[in-house]
Amino acid sequence: MTATTSSQPAAAVRYSRITGTGSYLPPKRITNAEFAADLATRGIETSDEWIVERTGIRARHFADEGVTTSDLALEAARHALESAGRRADEIDLIIVATSTPDMIFPSAACLLQRKLGVHGCPAFDVQAVCSGFVYALTIADAMIRTGSARCALVVGAEVFSRILDFNDRTTCVLFGDGAGAVVLEASDTPGILATELHADGRHVEILCTPGTVANGKVLGDPLLKMDGQAVFKLAVGVLEQAARAVLDKSGRTEADIDWLIPHQANIRIMQGTAKKLKLPMDKLVVTVDEHGNTSAASIPLALDHAVRAGRVKRGDTVMLEGVGGGFTWGAVLLDF
Numbered sequence: 001m002t003a004t005t006s007s008q009p010a011a012a013v014r015y016s017r018i019t020g021t022g023s024y025l026p027p028k029r030i031t032n033a034e035f036a037a038d039l040a041t042r043g044i045e046t047s048d049e050w051i052v053e054r055t056g057i058r059a060r061h062f063a064d065e066g067v068t069t070s071d072l073a074l075e076a077a078r079h080a081l082e083s084a085g086r087r088a089d090e091i092d093l094i095i096v097a098t099s100t101p102d103m104i105f106p107s108a109a110c111l112l113q114r115k116l117g118v119h120g121c122p123a124f125d126v127q128a129v130c131s132g133f134v135y136a137l138t139i140a141d142a143m144i145r146t147g148s149a150r151c152a153l154v155v156g157a158e159v160f161s162r163i164l165d166f167n168d169r170t171t172c173v174l175f176g177d178g179a180g181a182v183v184l185e186a187s188d189t190p191g192i193l194a195t196e197l198h199a200d201g202r203h204v205e206i207l208c209t210p211g212t213v214a215n216g217k218v219l220g221d222p223l224l225k226m227d228g229q230a231v232f233k234l235a236v237g238v239l240e241q242a243a244r245a246v247l248d249k250s251g252r253t254e255a256d257i258d259w260l261i262p263h264q265a266n267i268r269i270m271q272g273t274a275k276k277l278k279l280p281m282d283k284l285v286v287t288v289d290e291h292g293n294t295s296a297a298s299i300p301l302a303l304d305h306a307v308r309a310g311r312v313k314r315g316d317t318v319m320l321e322g323v324g325g326g327f328t329w330g331a332v333l334l335d336f
């Protein structure tokens with residue numbers, strides 16, 4: 001399938017619909033106990049008990065040296081294409097949500113396109129940190145509904161291990177590497193029902209990696225900084241608002257939600273959101289225990305896990321929710 005240009009618009013369709021999901025975690029798995037033992041050799045104290053109680057995280061996966069975001073994205077993309085029954089050359093749009101691209105440019109999406117062995121279709125990155133996948137899915141949905149694409153590959157992929165400060169126990173135990181992907185196709189039936197995106201740049205400082213590269217040097221601090229409590233407080237409120245907004249837009253209610261798949265950062269934030277929406281905890285998809293916070297990768301990772309476990313099924317109504325640095329947040333309500 002070739003990319004559609006603005007001079008040759010394809011017929012607009014009513015909906016976009018997920019036709020396949022995939023995910024990938026790099027094989028190096030580090031449990032809390034292993035991580036705590038490693039940090040202890042450098043005089044940094046933490047424990048499995050503290051991490052599990054405060055976050056729900058039990059393990060994280062770290063990519064080996066030399067393995068990049070586009071490598072993880074490639075594995076997740078292959079699985080998603082396989083489950084959608086699509087070949088890479090049938091894709092006419094590639095969007096990668098990431099804050100840890102392989103290089104300053106070209107985008108991880110262009111590198112992924114090359115690794116998939118295809119060329120021609122538009123490919124670009126979206127940088128909205130942990131809300132990145134919800135942003136990317138919203139853009140792909142809009143492009144499909146306006147006829148600019150018919151078969152999109154939407155990926156969230158990260159190597160957050162590369163920007164962690166392993167001397168800061170308040171952040172380094174929280175994050176991991178991974179990738180998740182979906183194939184999103186034009187459809188006459190839903191599909192994505194409603195989307196909602198927000199950002200509030202007044203809160204830039206509460207979660208950031210402020211360094212940059214200029215004149216051949218790293219300027220500023222290139223490691224992640226987070227005011228966890230400030231993020232926590234904002235997250236619970238905005239996630240509820242975004243969920244209510246997509247329900248209102250689509251004429252649905254909380255009772256219609258079969259599965260809530262929030263950004264996988266902290267089990268307490270997820271449970272708080274489910275409670276505010278009056279959802280029983282068995283409707284909440286939780287994978288943070290296995291991979292920690294993988295930023296833009298976490299929602300498609302959790303979705304793919306739930307699909308492959310036979311939990312999320314065709315026809316189920318699914319609420320996806322992202323929140324993170326920027327400060328950014330958003331939600332997507334869809335019929336799977």
Ligand code: UT7
Binds near residue numbers: 050051169171228269
């Ligand atoms: O991806 C974007 C979204 N990000 C998030 O959603 C993160 C949101 N925030 C959080 O998840 C939580 O705020 C954290 C998990 C980051 C922290 O949990 P908390 O319950 O807010 O803990 P706290 O920051 O209030 O720290 C409590 C104590 C402190 O000690 P004191 O001052 O009470 O003596 C910390 O120094 O826990 C200490 N602490 C640790 N202890 C053992 C902080 N990190 C650790 C650690 N191990 N790794």
